Amino acid sequence: MEDTLRERIQGIIDSNDVVLFMKGTKHFPQCGFSATLVEVLRRSGSEFQDVNVLEDPDIRQGIKEFANWPTIPQLYVHGKFLGGCDIIREMYEKGELDAVLSAKES
Amino acid sequence: MVDAEVLEERIRQGMDSVSHLVVRDLTGTKDHWEALIVSEAFVGKTPIEQHQMVYAALGELMAGPVHALALKTYSPESWAQQEG
Numbered sequence: 001m002e003d004t005l006r007e008r009i010q011g012i013i014d015s016n017d018v019v020l021f022m023k024g025t026k027h028f029p030q031c032g033f034s035a036t037l038v039e040v041l042r043r044s045g046s047e048f049q050d051v052n053v054l055e056d057p058d059i060r061q062g063i064k065e066f067a068n069w070p071t072i073p074q075l076y077v078h079g080k081f082l083g084g085c086d087i088i089r090e091m092y093e094k095g096e097l098d099a100v101l102s103a104k105e106s
Numbered sequence: 107m108v109d110a111e112v113l114e115e116r117i118r119q120g121m122d123s124v125s126h127l128v129v130r131d132l133t134g135t136k137d138h139w140e141a142l143i144v145s146e147a148f149v150g151k152t153p154i155e156q157h158q159m160v161y162a163a164l165g166e167l168m169a170g171p172v173h174a175l176a177l178k179t180y181s182p183e184s185w186a187q188q189e190g
Contacts, residue, residue, distance in 0.1 A: 033174065069154075070168035071175070086151050086177050087153045 005062045013076045018101060022062050022073040026050040033085040034073045040092045041075075046101045065101035077101060107136040107170040113164070119162025122147040125182055132176070140176040144185040153179070 001023035018041070024030030026038050026048070028100055036090045039050050054070055064070050065083040077100055082088060091097040112130045118124050126144035141160065148156045156179040159170055167174070181186060 068158055068161075081154065083154055084157065087157065090153070 001063045006057055006066065009059060009062055009066050010086050012049075013079055015077045016076075017078060018046055019051060020073055021049050021051045021059070021076075023052070023054050025052050028059040029079075030054060033071075033073075037073045037087055037088055039074060040089060040097070044092065044098055044101055048072060078103070087098055108167055109136065109154060110139075111142065113167070113172075116167065117141065117143060119158065119164050121145055121159060121167070126180075126185065132174075137171065137173040137176065139172060139180070142178040142180075144180045144182055146182060148179055148181045149183070154163070 020026070020034075020041065022029060022031070022034035022037065024034055025036060026041075029035035029038050037079070038050075051059065053063065058071070063072065063074060067074060069081065071082060071084050074084055075088050082100065083091070088097065110131060113129050114127055116128075117127060121143070124143060125146065126142070128142040130140045130142075132138040132140050139170065142154040143160060147159065151159070157177050160175075160177055160179065164175075
Protein backbone atom coordinates (compact mmCIF):
# COMPACT_ATOMS: atom_id res chain seq x y z
CA MET A 1 0.00 0.00 0.00
CA GLU A 2 1.23 3.50 -0.79
CA ASP A 3 2.39 5.62 2.13
CA THR A 4 0.02 8.44 1.21
CA LEU A 5 -2.97 6.10 1.44
CA ARG A 6 -1.76 4.58 4.70
CA GLU A 7 -1.31 8.08 6.14
CA ARG A 8 -4.77 9.07 4.95
CA ILE A 9 -6.36 6.09 6.70
CA GLN A 10 -4.26 6.68 9.81
CA GLY A 11 -5.39 10.32 9.80
CA ILE A 12 -9.07 9.33 9.77
CA ILE A 13 -8.54 6.90 12.63
CA ASP A 14 -6.48 9.35 14.68
CA SER A 15 -8.94 12.21 14.36
CA ASN A 16 -12.00 10.26 15.55
CA ASP A 17 -12.47 8.31 18.79
CA VAL A 18 -14.75 5.78 17.16
CA VAL A 19 -14.63 5.12 13.41
CA LEU A 20 -16.63 2.61 11.43
CA PHE A 21 -15.42 1.77 7.91
CA MET A 22 -18.57 0.42 6.29
CA LYS A 23 -20.52 -0.11 3.10
CA GLY A 24 -23.01 2.77 2.88
CA THR A 25 -23.56 5.33 5.61
CA LYS A 26 -24.83 5.10 9.17
CA HIS A 27 -28.16 6.48 7.92
CA PHE A 28 -28.27 4.16 4.91
CA PRO A 29 -26.14 1.02 5.30
CA GLN A 30 -25.79 -0.98 2.10
CA CYS A 31 -24.70 -4.29 3.55
CA GLY A 32 -26.24 -6.43 6.27
CA PHE A 33 -23.03 -6.72 8.26
CA SER A 34 -22.46 -2.96 8.19
CA ALA A 35 -26.08 -2.43 9.24
CA THR A 36 -25.57 -4.78 12.17
CA LEU A 37 -22.62 -2.80 13.48
CA VAL A 38 -24.44 0.53 13.06
CA GLU A 39 -27.27 -0.89 15.15
CA VAL A 40 -24.90 -2.21 17.82
CA LEU A 41 -23.18 1.18 18.08
CA ARG A 42 -26.57 2.95 18.26
CA ARG A 43 -27.68 0.74 21.13
CA SER A 44 -24.41 1.43 22.88
CA GLY A 45 -25.22 5.12 22.58
CA SER A 46 -21.82 5.79 21.10
CA GLU A 47 -21.09 8.67 18.76
CA PHE A 48 -19.11 7.46 15.79
CA GLN A 49 -17.73 8.59 12.48
CA ASP A 50 -18.82 6.54 9.48
CA VAL A 51 -16.61 6.13 6.41
CA ASN A 52 -18.39 4.85 3.32
CA VAL A 53 -15.87 2.66 1.48
CA LEU A 54 -18.22 2.36 -1.50
CA GLU A 55 -17.49 6.01 -2.27
CA ASP A 56 -13.73 5.58 -2.09
CA PRO A 57 -12.13 2.61 -3.91
CA ASP A 58 -8.68 3.46 -2.51
CA ILE A 59 -9.86 3.25 1.07
CA ARG A 60 -12.02 0.21 0.32
CA GLN A 61 -8.93 -1.73 -0.77
CA GLY A 62 -6.43 0.01 1.52
CA ILE A 63 -8.31 -0.61 4.74
CA LYS A 64 -8.10 -4.36 4.15
CA GLU A 65 -4.31 -4.22 4.04
CA PHE A 66 -4.14 -1.65 6.82
CA ALA A 67 -5.43 -4.04 9.48
CA ASN A 68 -4.59 -7.27 7.66
CA TRP A 69 -8.32 -7.85 7.66
CA PRO A 70 -10.00 -8.77 4.36
CA THR A 71 -13.58 -7.81 5.20
CA ILE A 72 -15.70 -4.74 5.84
CA PRO A 73 -17.08 -3.42 8.20
CA GLN A 74 -14.13 -2.60 10.46
CA LEU A 75 -14.38 -0.73 13.76
CA TYR A 76 -11.57 1.39 15.19
CA VAL A 77 -11.68 2.77 18.72
CA HIS A 78 -9.07 5.19 20.05
CA GLY A 79 -6.78 4.46 17.15
CA LYS A 80 -6.94 0.69 17.52
CA PHE A 81 -8.61 -1.91 15.33
CA LEU A 82 -11.28 -3.51 17.50
CA GLY A 83 -12.75 -6.02 15.09
CA GLY A 84 -15.25 -6.85 12.38
CA CYS A 85 -18.91 -7.75 12.58
CA ASP A 86 -18.67 -11.05 14.45
CA ILE A 87 -16.20 -9.85 17.08
CA ILE A 88 -17.98 -6.58 17.84
CA ARG A 89 -21.39 -8.23 18.02
CA GLU A 90 -19.98 -10.82 20.41
CA MET A 91 -18.44 -8.10 22.59
CA TYR A 92 -21.80 -6.36 22.65
CA GLU A 93 -23.67 -9.55 23.58
CA LYS A 94 -21.19 -10.23 26.38
CA GLY A 95 -21.62 -6.67 27.65
CA GLU A 96 -17.98 -5.81 27.01
CA LEU A 97 -18.42 -3.20 24.31
CA ASP A 98 -19.70 -0.28 26.38
CA ALA A 99 -16.61 -0.24 28.57
CA VAL A 100 -14.30 -0.15 25.57
CA LEU A 101 -16.28 2.58 23.84
CA SER A 102 -16.57 4.80 26.89
CA ALA A 103 -12.96 4.38 28.03
CA LYS A 104 -10.79 7.41 27.53
CA GLU A 105 -7.70 7.11 25.42
CA SER A 106 -4.87 5.91 27.58
CA MET B 107 -18.59 -18.69 -5.63
CA VAL B 108 -16.78 -21.56 -4.03
CA ASP B 109 -17.72 -25.06 -2.87
CA ALA B 110 -17.94 -26.00 0.79
CA GLU B 111 -15.39 -28.77 0.24
CA VAL B 112 -12.85 -26.24 -1.02
CA LEU B 113 -13.33 -24.00 2.01
CA GLU B 114 -13.02 -26.95 4.39
CA GLU B 115 -9.87 -28.20 2.67
CA ARG B 116 -8.21 -24.77 2.71
CA ILE B 117 -9.01 -24.26 6.39
CA ARG B 118 -7.74 -27.71 7.37
CA GLN B 119 -4.58 -27.33 5.29
CA GLY B 120 -3.86 -23.74 6.24
CA MET B 121 -4.37 -24.18 9.97
CA ASP B 122 -2.91 -26.50 12.57
CA SER B 123 -4.92 -29.04 14.53
CA VAL B 124 -8.48 -28.30 13.51
CA SER B 125 -10.53 -30.66 15.67
CA HIS B 126 -13.99 -29.55 14.61
CA LEU B 127 -15.14 -27.76 11.47
CA VAL B 128 -18.57 -26.88 10.17
CA VAL B 129 -18.98 -24.82 7.01
CA ARG B 130 -22.46 -23.60 6.17
CA ASP B 131 -23.79 -21.89 3.06
CA LEU B 132 -26.02 -19.15 4.51
CA THR B 133 -27.82 -18.15 1.33
CA GLY B 134 -27.59 -21.16 -0.98
CA THR B 135 -25.53 -19.06 -3.38
CA LYS B 136 -22.10 -20.37 -2.39
CA ASP B 137 -20.73 -16.91 -1.61
CA HIS B 138 -22.13 -16.11 1.86
CA TRP B 139 -20.67 -18.53 4.36
CA GLU B 140 -20.45 -19.31 8.02
CA ALA B 141 -17.61 -21.33 9.47
CA LEU B 142 -17.37 -22.79 12.95
CA ILE B 143 -13.82 -23.81 13.74
CA VAL B 144 -12.34 -25.46 16.82
CA SER B 145 -8.57 -25.59 16.94
CA GLU B 146 -5.77 -25.92 19.44
CA ALA B 147 -4.03 -23.19 17.43
CA PHE B 148 -6.51 -20.61 18.80
CA VAL B 149 -5.34 -21.06 22.38
CA GLY B 150 -3.96 -17.81 23.77
CA LYS B 151 -4.92 -15.77 20.71
CA THR B 152 -7.25 -12.77 20.69
CA PRO B 153 -10.44 -13.01 18.62
CA ILE B 154 -8.83 -10.69 16.05
CA GLU B 155 -5.80 -12.96 15.77
CA GLN B 156 -8.01 -16.05 15.52
CA HIS B 157 -10.00 -14.60 12.64
CA GLN B 158 -6.81 -13.40 10.93
CA MET B 159 -5.50 -16.98 11.03
CA VAL B 160 -8.62 -18.20 9.23
CA TYR B 161 -8.46 -15.38 6.68
CA ALA B 162 -4.80 -16.19 6.02
CA ALA B 163 -5.65 -19.84 5.40
CA LEU B 164 -8.31 -18.82 2.88
CA GLY B 165 -6.01 -16.30 1.19
CA GLU B 166 -7.21 -15.10 -2.19
CA LEU B 167 -10.62 -16.74 -1.72
CA MET B 168 -11.46 -13.80 0.57
CA ALA B 169 -10.78 -11.35 -2.27
CA GLY B 170 -13.70 -12.33 -4.48
CA PRO B 171 -15.17 -15.83 -4.34
CA VAL B 172 -16.19 -15.44 -0.70
CA HIS B 173 -18.33 -12.31 -0.33
CA ALA B 174 -19.10 -12.83 3.31
CA LEU B 175 -17.84 -15.17 5.99
CA ALA B 176 -19.27 -15.22 9.48
CA LEU B 177 -16.71 -16.78 11.81
CA LYS B 178 -17.09 -18.64 15.08
CA THR B 179 -13.71 -19.66 16.44
CA TYR B 180 -13.08 -21.69 19.58
CA SER B 181 -10.21 -23.32 21.37
CA PRO B 182 -11.02 -26.93 22.38
CA GLU B 183 -11.56 -25.73 25.94
CA SER B 184 -13.93 -22.88 25.11
CA TRP B 185 -15.78 -25.16 22.69
CA ALA B 186 -16.30 -27.72 25.48
CA GLN B 187 -17.77 -24.96 27.68
CA GLN B 188 -19.98 -23.83 24.82
CA GLU B 189 -21.27 -27.35 24.35
CA GLY B 190 -21.51 -28.04 28.09
